[in-house]
Amino acid sequence: MNHSVTSNDDEFQESGKSSSIPQTKNTLSDKFYRLFVGSIVAITLLFLFNVYLTYWLKWPSMLEYLSQLQWFGMEPPRKSLSAEAMQLGWWQTLSYIASIMAVASFVALTPNRGLRVDAQTLASFARYIIRASFWAVLLVGLADMVVSFLRVEDLLHHFVDDETRKSLGRPTDRGVMLHYPLIVVGLVIGLFTRSLGFTWLALLVVFAELQIVILRFIFSYEQAFMGDLVRFWYAALFLFASSHTLVSDGHVRVDVLYAGFSKRAKAWSNTIGLLLLGLPLCWIILTMGMWGKGHSINSPLISFEISQSGYGLYIKYMMVGYLVIFSVSMMVQFCSYLLNNIADLRNEPELENPVQVPAH
Numbered sequence: 624m625n626h627s628v629t630s631n632d633d634e635f636q637e638s639g640k641s642s643s644i645p646q647t648k649n650t651l652s653d654k655f656y657r658l659f660v661g662s663i664v665a666i667t668l669l670f671l672f673n674v675y676l677t678y679w680l681k682w683p684s685m686l687e688y689l690s691q692l693q694w695f696g697m698e699p700p701r702k703s704l705s706a707e708a709m710q711l712g713w714w715q716t717l718s719y720i721a722s723i724m725a726v727a728s729f730v731a732l733t734p735n736r737g738l739r740v741d742a743q744t745l746a747s748f749a750r751y752i753i754r755a756s757f758w759a760v761l762l763v764g765l766a767d768m769v770v771s772f773l774r775v776e777d778l779l780h781h782f783v784d785d786e787t788r789k790s791l792g793r794p795t796d797r798g799v800m801l802h803y804p805l806i807v808v809g810l811v812i813g814l815f816t817r818s819l820g821f822t823w824l825a826l827l828v829v830f831a832e833l834q835i836v837i838l839r840f841i842f843s844y845e846q847a848f849m850g851d852l853v854r855f856w857y858a859a860l861f862l863f864a865s866s867h868t869l870v871s872d873g874h875v876r877v878d879v880l881y882a883g884f885s886k887r888a889k890a891w892s893n894t895i896g897l898l899l900l901g902l903p904l905c906w907i908i909l910t911m912g913m914w915g916k917g918h919s920i921n922s923p924l925i926s927f928e929i930s931q932s933g934y935g936l937y938i939k940y941m942m943v944g945y946l947v948i949f950s951v952s953m954m955v956q957f958c959s960y961l962l963n964n965i966a967d968l969r970n971e972p973e974l975e976n977p978v979q980v981p982a983h
Contacts, residue, residue: 654730656965657741660958661726663902664745667954669722670909671947673715678916678925683712738966739974745959752952753863755813757824760859760941762805764852767936770801771848775934794927797937828856847935855938862949869956890967897961905954908946920946 676682770791773779779788790796831853838844881892912920922928923943930939 653738656738657730658727660962662723664955664958665722665726666719667951669718674913676715678921682715683708738962738971742959742962745955749952749955749959750867751813753867754816755810756863756948758812759806759809760856762809763802763938764855766801766805767938768848768852771934771936775846794929794937798927824856824860828853828860831856851936855936855942858942858945862945865949865953886967890964893964894961897957901957905950908950912946
C-alpha cells in the first residue's frame with residue numbers, strides 16, 4: 624500500500640524555479656485548458672467559502688441576490704433583501720467573476736508555463752490539503768480523547784475552572800475552543816512537513832483498537848470515547864488517502880481493455896472519464912451536501928452534531944466534514960490528472976525533475 628510522501632524539494636517552489644521546466648509558448652488551446660481547469664479549482668474553493676458566508680455568517684447567497692434582481696427569469700424572494708444584504712449578495716456574486724478573471728490573468732501573465740507545471744502545482748496543493756487534514760484529525764482526536772476521559776472520570780475540574788469545564792461539555796463551545804484552534808495548527812504544520820503520515824496514522828488506529836481490547840478484557844474498562852477515536856481516525860485514513868493514492872497511481876484498476884491501450888488512447892480514456900465521471904462526482908457530493916442549510920453536510924457542521932453518548936468524542940460533525948475534504952482533494956487531483964492527460968494528447972514533453980511520490 625502507498626502510505627507516505629517524502630520529497631527533498633519544496634513542493635510550493637518546485638513548479639516555479641526549476642530550470643527543467645519546459646519553456647514552450649502556449650497555444651490558444653493550451654491557455655484555454657489552463658483557464659478551464661484553474662477556474663474549476665477556484666470556483667470550488669470559492670463555493671466552500673461562500674457556503675461559510677451564507678450559512679455561518681448569515682450573508683445572502685448569490686442566488687438570493689440574483690432572484691431579488693429577477694435575473695434569468697428567477698422568481699423574486701418572498702422577503703425583500705435590505706440594502707445591506709443586497710450589497711453583501713453583490714460581493715458574493717462578484718467574487719465568482721473575480722476568481723475567473725484572476726485565473727485568466729495568471730494564464731495571460733505566464734504564457735510559457737506548460738500544462739504539466741500547472742498539473743504538478745495542483746498535485747502539490749492536493750497533497751497539502753491531505754497533510755494538513757491528517758495533522759488536524761490527529762491533534763483533535765488526541766485532545767478530545769483527553770478531555771472526554773477527564774470528564775467521564777470527573778477529573779476535569781482539577782485542570783480548568785468551572786466555567787471552562789461546563790463549556791467543554793457543550794458541543795459548540797468545545798468545537799470553537801478546542802477543535803478549531805487545533806485545526807488551524809494542523810494547517811500550519813502541513814506547510815512545514817512533507818510527510819502525509821499514512822503509516823503512523825494506520826499504526827495509531829491499530830493502537831487505539833488494541834487499547835480497547837486490553838482495557839475491556841483485562842481491566843473491564845471501556846468508555847464510548849475509545850470506540851469513537853478508532854472510527855474518527857479510521858475514516859480519515861481511508862477518505863483522505865484517496866487523492867494521494869490517485870497521484871501515486873495506487874488505485875486498483877479493474878479493466879479489460881485499458882492495459883492494452885496506447886499512451887494516446889489511455890489519455891483520451893482518462894480525459895473523457897474525468898470530465899464525465901470524476902469531476903461531476905465531486906461536485907455532486909459538494910452541492911448535494913452543502914447547497915442548503917439543512918443539507919446532509921451543512922446541517923451537522925453548523926449544529927456541531929455529536930453522537931448520542933454525552934461522554935463520547937464530540938467529533939461526529941467533523942467526520943461529516945471528511946466528505947468535503949475528500950471531494951475537494953479529489954477535485955484538485957482530478958484537475959491535475961486532467962492537465963497531465965491533455966499534455967499527453969498534445970505531446971508536451973515530460974518534466975525532467977518532477978516531484979517524486981515514492982511508495983512506502
